[in-house]
Amino acid sequence: MAEIPSLGDECPWSPLDSAYRVYVGVFLIISGILGVVANGWLVTGFLISPLLNIKTHLLILNLTVNCLGRGLLAGFPFAGTSILAGRWLFGAKCCQLFAFLQQLFGMSQVAAVTMLAVERVMVTRYLYSRTHPPLQQYVTGILLCWTTAALWSVPPLLSWGRYGCDPTAMSCSLQWDLNTGYSSKIYNICLLLLGGILPATLMSFCIWCAVSSEGRSSAGMDVDRLSQRALTKTVGVLVPGLCLMWLPHSLLVLWSLTGIPLPVPLVILATMSSEASAVIPISACMACDQNMRRALLGILGISTYSPAKNGR
Incomplete structure (x- = not known):
C-alpha cells in the first residue's frame, strides 16, 4: 500500500x-481547459441565442453545466x-470534498444522458400525435437528475x-x-448495478429506438420535425460518444473489484478519457445540428446561414 502525503491515509x-x-498531468490540464472553454461556449449559446429555443435544449444545457x-x-x-506534483496537494478535507463533487457531477451526468435518451423516445412518440411533452416534465427531469446524483453522493460522507485516493494514488x-467495510461493499x-x-442499458436501448425511428428520408418533413430529427442525431452521437469515453473507467472499476493489481495503462487511459469526455457534448452539437452550429459560430461573429434543411 502507498501513503498519500498530506492525507495521512x-x-x-x-x-x-x-x-x-508529466504526460498525464499535462494532458489533464490541457484537456480540462479545452473542456471548460468548450462547455462555457455551449452554455453561452444556449443562454443568448434565439436559435436554441427547443425544450430538449434544456436537457443538453443541464448536461453541459x-x-x-x-x-x-x-x-x-x-x-x-x-x-x-506526485501527491495530493490540498489536504484531507479537500480530498473528501473533491471526491464528493466528482461523484455528484459524475452521477448527474449519467442521469442527464439517460434523461436525454429517454426524452428522444418520448418526443418521437409524441410527434406522431402532433403533441409535445410539456415543459414541466423537462424541469422535473432535470431536478430528478440532481436529486438522484445527490442521493448517490452523500452516503460515503456518512x-x-x-471517499479516498483514486487509482493514481495522487488524487x-x-x-x-x-x-473497505461491509457497508461500503x-x-x-448497488452503485455499480443501479x-x-x-x-447504460436504458440509454442504449432508448437511443437505438429513437435513431431507428428516424432512419427514413427527410423529404416532406416540416421545420419542427427536421429540428427534432437533428436533435435525435445529436443525441445519437453524444450518447455512444460519452459511453465510449466512460468505458475505461468502468473497466477500471470492475478490475478493482477483483483485487488484482491495476494495470498501469488502464489507470492512465481511464484518468485521461474521463477528463477528455467534457468535449463530447459540443462535438456532437457542432457535427449534427445546423441550428446549434449556427448559434455557436454566431457568438464568434461567424455567419453560416443557409436556407437548407436543419441537420447535418
Missing part, C-alpha cells in the same frame, strides 16, 4: 511512475496539478461507502477496492 493503489506523471462544473470544481485544477475519488455493488449498468 493508506492507499490500496501504487502511485504512477514519475515517467508517466454538469461537464462545466465537473471540470472546474472536480477536475484538472486539482487532479492535474496533484499528479504533476461512512456508507468511502481522490470513490474507493472501489475490496478492503454493499454501497459499491447507478451504472441499469442507466
